[in-house]
Amino acid sequence: xxxxxxxxxxxxxxxxxxxxxxxxxxxxxxxxxxxxxxxxxxxxxxxxxxxxxxxxxxxxxxxxxxxxxxxxxxxxxxxxxxxxxxxxxxxxxxxxxxxxxxxxxxxxxxxxxxxxxxxxxxxx
Numbered sequence: 001x002x003x004x005x006x007x008x009x010x011x012x013x014x015x016x017x018x019x020x021x022x023x024x025x026x027x028x029x030x031x032x033x034x035x036x037x038x039x040x041x042x043x044x045x046x047x048x049x050x051x052x053x054x055x056x057x058x059x060x061x062x063x064x065x066x067x068x069x070x071x072x073x074x075x076x077x078x079x080x081x082x083x084x085x086x087x088x089x090x091x092x093x094x095x096x097x098x099x100x101x102x103x104x105x106x107x108x109x110x111x112x113x114x115x116x117x118x119x120x121x122x123x124x
Contacts, residue, residue, distance in 0.1 A: 016086055018063070024086055025069075026060035028078035046075040 033039040035058055043054035047068045056062045064072055073080040077096055084092050 021086060022060055022063035024082045025063045025072070025079060026058060028076065028082040029058055029072070032076050032078040043072070047071045 029039070029043065033042050039058055040051055040054040043049065043057065044051060047054070047064070048071075049057075049064075049068055053062075053068075057064055063069075069079075069083070073083055080096075081090070084090050
């Protein structure tokens with residue numbers, strides 16, 4: 001058997017442990033979708049995992065692996081953010097924030113234009 005020589009995932013305090021990974025994913029899921037029966041059903045729809053598996057992820061008994069983690073990150077901004085943070089790459093999550101700001105600015109600009117036109121019509 002060959003010794004492990006690859007780099008491990010890093011978190012703020014050093015190496016990322018399995019327990020920290022499980023806790024981070026569980027917390028992200030609970031924050032985004034809650035803990036009720038609907039939460040596990042939502043996870044099932046996202047990942048096609050079983051109900052028991054989804055409940056185990058929510059409760060922090062085990063964490064998702066492989067394709068389930070990717071599918072969760074595809075659907076959940078909180079899970080994606082947790083993964084990027086655990087990988088010490090939180091700056092990659094800024095794209096979502098920038099998009100949200102762009103959308104908010106576009107809505108505000110549209111609302112401003114409507115108000116400007118109403119004002120112009122009212123003064124004529």
